[in-house]
Amino acid sequence: MSGQSLRSKGDAARDARDWAGAEKAYRDFLSSKPDDAAIWVQYGHILKEQDKSSDAERAYRKAVALRPDDGDPSLHLAHLLKRMGRLSEATEMFETSFKASPTGDAYGELLALRGERVDLDEDDSDETLTTSATFIEIDDLLGYLEAHKTLSGIQRVQVGVIQHVLASARQNENCVFVLNPINGDSLWMLKNEHLRELVDYVTGPNVDHEQLRRIVARARSGATLISPQAGQCYLVLGAFWGSGGVAGRYLHLKKVGVLLGVYIYDLIPITHSEYCDARLSHEFAMSFGDGMAIFDFVLTISDYTAREVIRYREKFNLPAMPVITVPLAHSHSDNVTPRKRMVWGPHIAQLKDRPYVLMVSTIEARKNHAYLVAAWKQFLEEGLDPPDLVFVGRFGWHVSSLMEMLELTRNLDGRVHVLHDLSDAELQTLYDGSLFTAFTSFVEGWGLPVGESLAQGRPCVASSTSSVPEVGGDLVDYVDPHNLRDGLEVLRKMAFNDAYRAQRERDIADRFVARTWRDVGVDLLEKVGKVRTTVKTNPSGEMFFAAGSVFTVSDLAFGTILPKDYGLSPKRLMLTDFGYTIEPHGCWMRGNKGSLRFRSDQPAGTEISVYLQFLSAPWANHDNLLSIDMDKPGIRPSSKRVDNKRSLAPNSRFLMRCSGTVGEKGSVSVNVVVSGHVPLEHGGPGARRFCVGLSEFGYTASADLVARVDMSEHFMFNAMGR
Known part of the structure; x- marks a missing residue:
């Protein structure tokens, strides 16, 4: 052969x-x-x-x-x-x-394995776009698809916008999708052909997760390094809070004068934290607080969310910024048409000849499935014969009471069905065969299931709260999700009055006009284009930190009570160029070097003394020499004087001090360097490379002897208290 x-x-x-x-x-x-x-x-x-x-x-x-x-x-x-x-x-x-x-794949792996930023040469970047370029970040979409094969709400939004931009690439040639690796000072432009392959596959009828992962890997590996420049615009389209800190990913863009914007879906982890995972609420609150000091403009998916953002800003008297609504589409796809041939696959075959009401949503406490179960229980106790209830969605947070209720009642004697992982054809069949849909959520940023129901031509009973009426207008029958008595009458009318339900179907057929993803894409890019002509970026992004103050890093660790006014003083910004996630003992410095940056209230040229309480890792040794210094105005970095050095010992806590002068506009940068080998903490995925951490720091004017004594005593007594 x-x-x-x-x-x-x-x-x-x-x-x-x-x-x-x-x-x-x-x-x-x-x-x-x-x-x-x-x-x-x-x-x-x-x-x-x-x-x-x-x-x-x-x-x-x-x-x-x-x-x-x-x-x-x-x-x-x-x-x-x-x-x-x-x-x-x-x-x-x-x-x-x-x-x-130089590929995005290799760069991302080096960031993870080396635990510090990767030095890039100017020659590594082979793409420089015009100043009219708009970058749209989709890091979390690729990360999500590596873990899941079906799209959730935020990821569907990103796919919808990508599809619009790709479909009109000639008109949007200056709009590019990028990756922005955490802890890196780089941007990576994804190739359109790789994105087209990705969205076509993930929105197709059959998705094999291993094949999807290969497509994602191909997109990452083919990404091209680009050099951002002043005048360009950057929009975070996905979950801005999901990468372990906002500032570490965006300040390098602000430094070169890129205008930063973010698309906000909701503030539910802050305003309704009881419905969320505690860790999510903690991280979201910090990331949003950090973001309000960094982002130059905000887009929101509803007027309700816009009002919540403005209310937060005004509550803490934060600087004004444009907050502009770009409503979402009414459906997951622009190609929604009821099918003549219904596909009663094995997951849904038991519903073929039964009347039912459909609720499509993640099954979690916030979505309020228990409201419908209670209403159906009441109907059955009255001797009525309601249609079945069909819940389609994965289980989420805080649903133990709902699951217990269903278990004790044997799913209301078989009248409640809980389904998940359905094919698109099966879900379409459920929409086509339903009497109506329900969506009784307590609070939403938008309410896509309501729009999806209308796009499918199905009547809908939904909550009257938050953003939901923006989606449904007068074509939806509303209930107060906190008032079951109110909801019983609305649900009774829709479930048992065939003539009324038929009239609502006709209303939808006659008057509903779906907002498409093309509408969203056009609207989003137009509004970004307008805002970039009127808003100027603030290139600083540094947090104000007054002389005489002390920052105890562990005060921001998960498990502590985050200050309600964190956005007024987002102290985590000072650690942007320093370390990893904040933990109960402090923050480990990433790799061999890090910097603490802030704005002082002292005039430029004032000499200050900075006090830093460190802790060393169990594997630190005398070959690891720690040194600290401060950037000196007018002095080249290569000729800076090192103020303090110390050999490390394992598992030790110690105080160090350095001095220097405040730079222009109050800028202060304290640099920490560890010489010698810094190992990985362990050999598994996500291993970090560190040798020393920071638990507390503060500073005073060097000439203020009383403040210096007070600061020294603070650290001394804290050390004695341990």
């Missing part, structure tokens, strides 16, 4: 996931064509799929040797070494790959 035939045979076996057949065909091919680096890579993939890690490593190394200037073979080898737990070798190989081909 010819070499080309063997190669084609191997490709076919690979595509059919016949790993053994592909291995043999590729091995036979390489016996006659040993210099084909691409097939050595494919051969390595096949061996890796069969858990033949040592053989796969040899294949990848052969490809690396054949193509030392191509970053792709070394990237695959690096991923294999990481999977094998050989993290030091993996880091070295990711560096080799990045030097050969």
Whole structure:
């Protein structure tokens, strides 16, 4: 068999996931064509799929040797070494790959493995866009799809906007989608062809999660490094709070004069934290507080959310910024049409000949499914024969009481059905066959299930609270989600009065006009275009920190009570360039170096003394030398004087002090460096690299002797109290 035939045979076996057949065909091919680096890579993939890690490593190394200037073979080898737990070798190989081909994949892995920012050369960036460019960040979409194969609310919004921009790429040629790695000072532009492949697949009828992950990896690896510049605009389209801190991802953009905006879905973790996971509420509150000091404008998905943002801003007397509503679409897709052929798959077959009411929503306390169960229980006790209740959605937070109620009543003797992981065809069938839909949520940022119901032509009973009436207008029948007596009469009329329900169907057919994702995309880009002509960015983003103040880092750790007015003094901003997530003991410094940055109330040129309470990691040793200094106005960084040094010992706490002068506009930067090897804390995924942490710091004017004594006594007594 010819070499080309063997190669084609191997490709076919690979595509059919016949790993053994592909291995043999590729091995036979390489016996006659040993210099084909691409097939050595494919051969390595096949061996890796069969858990033949040592053989796969040899294949990848052969490809690396054949193509030392191509970053792709070394990237695959690096991923294999990481999977094998050989993290030091993996880091070295990711560096080799990045030097050969600066890709987003290699960069992200280096950030994770090295635990500190990756130094970039100007030559690494091969894309410089015009000042009219608008960057749209979708990091959390890719992260979400690596963990889930079906889209949730925020991710559906991002996919909808991406589809619009890609469909009108010529009109929106200056609009690009980017990744902004946490702890990095870089932006990575995703290729349109990779995004098109991604959204087409994830919105298709059958989604295999492994294939989806491969598509995501392809998009990451193909991202191109770009250089942001003053005058450009940046919009956070997804979950701004989901990456462990806002400031660490956006201040590098502010420094070059990029205008920053964010799309806010709701403030529910702040305003209705009782319905949320405690950790989410804590992180969201800090991220939103940080963001109000950083973002230059805010877009919201509803007028209700806009009012909540403005109310928060006014409550704490924060600087004004534009808050503009860009309402969402009425449906998950612009192609919603009831189907003539209904698909009663195995998950929903039991409902085929039964009347039912549909509620499509995550099953969690905030969505208020218990309201409907209580109403149906009342109908049954009255001797009525209501339609069945069908809940479609995954279980979420705080649903134990609902689940207990359903268990004790045997799902109201079989009248309540709980379904999840349905195909699009099955969900469409449920909409088409329902009498009406219900959505009794306590609070929403928008209320997409209400719009989806109208787009499907189905009458809807929904909450009268928050943003929901913005979605449904007068085509929806509203209930007070806090008042069951009120809701019983509305639900009774819709469930048992066929003539009334038919009239509501006609009202929807006659008067409903769906807002599409194209409408959202056009509206969003137009409003971003207008706001960027009237708003100027504040390039600082540094937090004001008064002389004589002390910041105890653990005061912001999860488990503490976050100050209600955190947005007035978002102290976490000072740690932006320093470390990892705040913990009960403080904050570990990322890698070998970090900086604390803030704005002082002292005049420029004033000498100040900064006090820092450190703690060392269990593996710290005397080869690790810690030094601290301050940026000096007018002095080159290479010639700065180091004020203080100390050899480290394991598990120790100690106080250090440095002095320096306040820069222009009150700017202060305290730099911390640890020499010597800083190891990873452990070998698993998400391992961090650190040697020293910060538990507390403060400063005074050096000339203020009384304040210096008070500051010294504070740290001394705190140390004695431990």
